[in-house]
Each structure stands twice: as structure tokens, then as C-alpha cells.
Amino acid sequence: MAHFVYILASRPGGALYTGCTCDLRTRVAAHRAGFSKHTSRYKIDRLVWFEEQDDFETSLRRERSLKRWKRDWKIALITSANQNWHDITAQIPS
Template sequence: MAHFVYILASRPGGALYTGRTCDLRNRVAAHRAGFSEHTSRYKIDRLVWFEEHEDFATSLQRERSLKRWNRDWKIALITQSNPTWQDITAQIPS
């Protein structure tokens, strides 16, 4: 089963949220529906980066690592693969 680590943003350079899930499409939909207090409060609903992992342990380790990163490193990670900070929900594998 695939596991995903992802970053949502409110806008380019805006508020960020880092998370992990095994169902990325539904998790993004839940954020957009306001089920997460933090993402709802700061209007964080744009999927700007994600990566797929083969197992739970690897995804958990990566999520914890990213959460310790400073903001500039996260912005660089996003900008490297998505320089215009477009929503990439359509790129989620089926």
C-alpha cells in the first residue's frame, strides 16, 4: 500500500501544512472541506508537493524529518519541483 507525505499551502510563500496519509486524494478533500482546524483557519488548501513511499515506517520518518525542517528549506523543496506553486492534485496517482 502506498503512503504519501505532502505539503499544502495557502498561496505561494504562504502558510504551510505538512502531513502524511495512505489516501492522499481523500485527505486533500478533507482539508478543503474544513475537517482540519489548522488548515481551515489559515485557508491552507493547495496541494503543492507530495512524494510516495512504499511503507508506513518510511513515510512516518520522512514526515517527521520535514516537520523539523525550517520554513526556507520547505519553500526550496516545493519550488524545486513546483516553481509556480500550482495545485498538483491532478497528479496524485490513482
């Protein structure tokens, strides 16, 4: 089963949230519905980056690694794949 590491943003250069899940589409919908206090408080609802991993352990290690990154590094990662910080929910694999 595929697992995903993802970054949500409030706007380009705005507040960020990093997470991992096995069902990215449902998790993004949960963030948008306000089920996470942090993301609802700061209006973080735009999926700006994600990557697919083969298993839970790999995705969890990658998430923890990204959470330790400096903010500038995360912004560079997002910008390298999504220069204008568009919502990429439609690109989630089925």
C-alpha cells in the same frame, strides 16, 4: 500499499501544512472541506508537493523530518518541484 508525504500551502510563500497519509486524494478533500482546524483557519488548501513512500513507517519518518526543517528549506523543496506553486492534486496517482 503506497503512502504519501505531502505539503499544502495557502498561497505561494504562504502558510504551510505537512502531513502523511495512505489516501492522499481523500486527505486533501478532507482539508478542503474544513475537517482540520489548522488548515481551515489559515485557508491552507493547495497541494503543492508530495512524494510516495513504500510503507507507513517510511512516510512517518519523512514527515517528521520535514516538520523539523526550516521554512526556507521547505520552500526550496516545493519550488524545486513546483516553481509556481500550482495545485497538483491532478497529479496524484490513482
